Amino acid sequence: MGNAELHSIHVHPVKAFRGQAPRDAVVEPWGLAGDRRWALIDDGGKVVTQRQQPRLAQAAAELVPGGVRLSAPGRASLSVPVPDPTTADRATLDLFGDKVEAVLAGAAAHVWCSEYLGSETRLVHMDDPATRRPVDPEHGRPGETVSFADGYPLLLTTLASLDALNSLIAQGDRAHEGPLPMNRFRPNVVVAGTTAWAEDDWTRVTIGEVAFRVAKMCGRCVVTTTDQDTAERGREPLRALGRHRRFGSQLIFGQNLVPESTGIVRVGDPVTVVS
Numbered sequence: 001m002g003n004a005e006l007h008s009i010h011v012h013p014v015k016a017f018r019g020q021a022p023r024d025a026v027v028e029p030w031g032l033a034g035d036r037r038w039a040l041i042d043d044g045g046k047v048v049t050q051r052q053q054p055r056l057a058q059a060a061a062e063l064v065p066g067g068v069r070l071s072a073p074g075r076a077s078l079s080v081p082v083p084d085p086t087t088a089d090r091a092t093l094d095l096f097g098d099k100v101e102a103v104l105a106g107a108a109a110h111v112w113c114s115e116y117l118g119s120e121t122r123l124v125h126m127d128d129p130a131t132r133r134p135v136d137p138e139h140g141r142p143g144e145t146v147s148f149a150d151g152y153p154l155l156l157t158t159l160a161s162l163d164a165l166n167s168l169i170a171q172g173d174r175a176h177e178g179p180l181p182m183n184r185f186r187p188n189v190v191v192a193g194t195t196a197w198a199e200d201d202w203t204r205v206t207i208g209e210v211a212f213r214v215a216k217m218c219g220r221c222v223v224t225t226t227d228q229d230t231a232e233r234g235r236e237p238l239r240a241l242g243r244h245r246r247f248g249s250q251l252i253f254g255q256n257l258v259p260e261s262t263g264i265v266r267v268g269d270p271v272t273v274v275s
Contacts, residue, residue: 003193003270004191004192004193004194004270004271004272004273005191005192005193005268005269005270005271006189006190006191006192006207006208006265006266006267006268006269006270006271007159007190007191007192007267008021008182008189008190008267009021009022009023009024009025009032009188009189009190009265009266009267010186010187010188010189010190011025011032011033011034011035011063011188012035012036012061012186013034013035013036013037013038013061013062013063013068014036014038014039014040014059014061014068014070014123015036015038015039015040015047015049015148015149016039016040016048016049016050016053016056016057017056017059017060017061017070018057018058018059018060018061018228019035019060019061019186020062020063023266023267024264024265024266024267025264025265026262026263026264027154027210027259027261027262027263027264027265028129028259028262029130029144029145029153029259029262030129030130030145030146030147030153031129031146031147031149031153031154031188031259032153032154032188032265034063035147035149035188036147036148036149037125037126037129037147037148038061038068038105038123038124038125038126038148039093039095039102039123039124039126039148040056040113040117040121040122040123040124041091041093041102041121041122041124042119042120042121043120043121044094045091045092045093045094046093046094047093047094047095047096047148048117048121049223050223050226051221051222051223053117053119054226054231054232054233055116055117055231056117056231057226057227057228057229057230057231058072058073058229058230058231059071059072059116060072064079066081066082067079067080067081067082068080068082070109070112070113072116075112075115075116078108078109078112080105080106080108080109080123081106082125083103083104083105083106083125083127084103085103085127085128088103088104088105088106089103089104090102090103090104091103091104091122091124093124095133095148096150096151098133100126100132100133100148101132102124102125102126102127102132103124103125103126103127104122104123104124104125105122105123105124105125109122109123110122110123126147126148129145129146129147130145131145132145133145133146133147133148134146135151135152135153135215135258136151136152139152139215139216139256140152140215140258141258144258151256152215152216152256152257152258153257153258153259154188154189154212154256154257154258154259155185155186155187155188155189155218155254155255155256155257156187156188156189156190156191156199156205156212156214156254156255156256156257157182157185157187157189157190157191157199157253157254157255158190158191158192158194158196158198158199159182159190159191159192159194160192160194160195160196160197160198161194161196161197161198161199161253161254162180162182162185163196164196164197165180165237165240165241165245165253166178166179166180168240168243168244169236169237169239169240172236172239172240172243173239174234174235174236174239174240177234177235177236178236180236180237181228183228184223184224184225184226184227184228184237185220185224185253185254186223187254188257189207189257189265191271193271194271198273199214199254199255200217200252200255202214202255202273202275203274203275204260204273204274204275205257205271205272205273205274206270206271206272206274207265207269207270207271208263208264208265208266208269208270209261209263210259210261210262210263210264210265211259211260211261211274212257212258212259212260213257213258213260214255214256214257215255215256215257215258216255216256217247217250217252217254217255217256218252218253218254218255218256219249219250219251219252220237220238220241220250220251220252220253220254222238224237224238224241224253225237225238237253238251241253
């Protein structure tokens with residue numbers, strides 16, 4: 001594969017919000033430290049994402065000591081402390097059919113998020129990621145857990161595959177929508193120095209000293225058509241993926257990872273394909 005290396009790291013403290021791009025991150029069994037430990041739920045307990053609310057693309061969440069800071073266009077930022085799981089109210093939420101127990105943030109956070117989206121929402125925190133939500137047993141192993149990420153602890157993408165996808169978009173009838181930036185795909189780790197689609201064949205990789213199992217390919221949804229700066233929607237990349245990257249019923253870009261060890265990953269770390 002040549003000299004593949006970790007090009008960038010992305011942590012999204014609140015699911016569906018804009019995240020951060022640190023130079024290093026701690027890998028925990030359930031994902032990068034701080035990644036998607038918070039989420040929004042509607043008045044029926046369902047998790048709210050950019051699928052329903054594309055405006056979440058313009059809201060940002062930043063990890064701060066003891067909590068998270070929320071910001072969005074036209075709103076004053078709000079620091080939200082991690083709720084005390086021994087005293088705060090709890091909620092059972094629905095995340096793609098998974099029933100997950102979480103702790104409710106304070107009232108100010110609910111007001112801030114509800115006013116921004118124009119609909120009743122509440123902010124919740126996953127207090128114990130080691131026990132709250134197992135990885136899909138079809139591709140996970142007993143005891144493996146995940147945060148509020150769609151299904152797996154980390155999502156890996158490669159620069160070469162994005163370049164290849166943008167070439168496909170340029171050849172299509174929606175060429176004016178490209179080229180697309182990597183933030184459309186909301187990965188955790190982006191790898192440079194591979195060939196296009198090389199990741200399709202990986203089953204185990206190491207990033208620096210941390211080992212990962214490739215659980216499954218990542219099927220993509222309407223979120224990828226959402227401009228992460230303007231919240232406007234187009235048709236790409238789903239049209240190009242539908243023509244060129246259809247595997248069964250899914251349109252594929254990226255690979256879902258499960259950590260097999262813990263440690264720290266850093267931008268520039270070598271990425272080695274073990275198998």
